[in-house]
Amino acid sequence: MTETAIPKPLPEADETSGPFFEGAMEGRLMLMRCSDCGTWRLPSRQHCDACLSPNFTWEQGSGRGTVRTFGIMHQRYHPGFQNPYNVTIVELEEGPRLPTNMVGIADDQIRVGMAVVVEFEQHEDVALPKFRPA
């Protein structure tokens, strides 16, 4: 049985994340920023993680960050993935942390603390933020 035809799970926008996914299609990493305390966040909650204020603006992040941590997956969870592959958490310059994958680098060359920059992986109706060495 060939499983290569099964695609990776591709997310779609929910009520709070529309501008994030729209921005991604245009090559921009859009984040929420608290209007009261200035803390940045991923569009996952309706209020600021730091002060709970519901007031925010959408702002474009720099797209730069560092590798917070990573793992190399060998366990087969989903047929859309070719093992092994890296699972990486990037800590953005603005603070929030994104689950992602490193591209443009061999898995065994990835290092914690490495400077990285965003690159968008285009799919038919969604673009995903991936990162390469800066």
Added chain:
Amino acid sequence: MGHPLRGAAAITGLGMTPMGRIYKSTTELAADATRAALADAGLRKDQVDGLLINAGITGTTGGGLTLGLQNYMGMQNLRLLNHMNAAGSTAAQMVQYAALAISAGMANHVLCVFADAPLREGSSAGAAYGGAARNPQRPRGMSGLYAAAGYFGANTPYALAARRHMAEYGTTQDQLGIIAVGQREWATMSPLAQLRSPITLEDYHNSRWIIEPLHLLDCCLVSNGAVAVVVSSAAAAREMPQPPVYVLGMGQGHPGDTGRTGAEWETQTGAQLAAKTAYAMAGAGPADIDVCQIYDCYTYTVLVTLEDYGFCQKGEGGPFVEDGKLGPGGSLPTNTGGGELSGYYMWGMTPLSEGIIQARGQGGERQVAKHDTVLVTGNGGSLSYHACLILSPHAN
């Protein structure tokens, strides 16, 4: 004057089913453990007036233990009843709430029951915990980025945490491996353990990668089974058949999810907060602990938890465990039944059950000679939830 709750309650009964591929419903397993615990405690069912239950992963995936256990056991006069869940920290928490209720006069004998049966005939252990990965729906919003990155299961966050510790402090694969080897050596002496063949560090390195830096032998088992524990007042415990296991200290610490900005969740766990509370209540510190039962969903969890209880400095967990001091004959006997890696995986009931056995002095071949103070810890989520007990065969 010590803390008023120090030694106020005691564990007076323990009942366990066989562990592993035991194909019964969670209710039947819970009932088996409950009858065993009542017999162990010398109690009739009608003397039990408190019931706390915790379903394992089947509480989420289906078929999990429910409050229906009360009726299945024919318990008709409960003064305390609840279904609790803070993942792997729940077992220690059930004993804590039982001790508090007993001290407040709200119950005399509280039964704390865990049961789980995620293993189905013909399916793998991995399927029991990783099934959600194949949800055909498109994942929505930010949480969808995890699936899109191939971030699945509990193995992923623990691998990420271990990697961060390695990068920050130079912790090595050998140091994780020595934990697995030591616990397997303990398991060879436990008739309760599922994996009893000794392993070497070479076996550890040769075991397949799950997600680097975690090998298969870094990861816990998946088990079907049940454990029931009876908590009573210290005064009642002295009149009961088993050697009382007094609760000298207890604490919790819950740092929350892994996504929060600025958190050092990978290397600084809720154990730090729980330890402060529990040590203060018990009037004890790490130097007073004779035996550790540390929640070990992964080898790394043991290493980071020992740091957070102050057995060594932050970051020095690797060199601390390297000499094999956690294994048989070592200076800090830890997970003496093989733990969740080699013994059985009953969430927080794994460390709790072995803690009770060791405190009573009933460990047989694996019994630790000095067992005056036993630390039992529970961890859940992705190092998100933590609770602990300091147990002793002595009330003072």
